[in-house]
Amino acid sequence: AHARLRITCDNGYAVSINGTPIGSGSRWETVQEYDVTQGLRPSRNEIVVRAHNEGDAAGLIAELVADGTRV
Numbered sequence: 482a483h484a485r486l487r488i489t490c491d492n493g494y495a496v497s498i499n500g501t502p503i504g505s506g507s508r509w510e511t512v513q514e515y516d517v518t519q520g521l522r523p524s525r526n527e528i529v530v531r532a533h534n535e536g537d538a539a540g541l542i543a544e545l546v547a548d549g550t551r552v
Contacts, residue, residue, distance in 0.1 A: 482518060482547070482548055483516075483518050483547075483548065484516070484517045484518045484520075484521050484545065484546065484547035484548070485514055485515065485516055485517060485518075485545075485546050486498075486503065486514070486515045486517045486528075486543065486544070486545050487512050487513070487514045487515075487543065487544045487546075488504075488506070488512065488513055488515075488530070488541075488542070488543040488544075489506065489508075489509050489510075489511060489512045489513065489541075489542060489543075490506070490509060490530070490532045490539075490540070490541040490542075491509035491534060491538070491539050491540045491541070492507060492509060492533060492534050492535045492539075493505070493506060493507035493509075493532070493533050494506060494530055494531065494532045494533075494541065495530070495531045496515075496528065496529065496530045496531075496543075497528075497529050498517055498520040498521065498526060498527070498528050498529075499520060499521075499522060499526055499527055500527070501520050503515050503517060503520060509540075512542075517545070521547060528545070530543065
C-alpha cells in the first residue's frame, strides 16, 4: 500500500493526518508532495489543513492518492 498527498495554498498551510503533523508550506507557486502511507489507517482518517491568507484572493488545492484511488 502506498499513499501520497500533494498540496499547495495561497498563502500558507500546515497539514496533519490523524493528529500527526505531515508538513507545511508558504510557497503557493510550488506543490508539495508528502508520502503519507504510514499516517493512514485502514478505517476512517482525519485530514486537517490549517490555511492562512495574507490578503486578496485565496486558494487551496490538495490531492490524496491511496493505492491508485484519487481523492
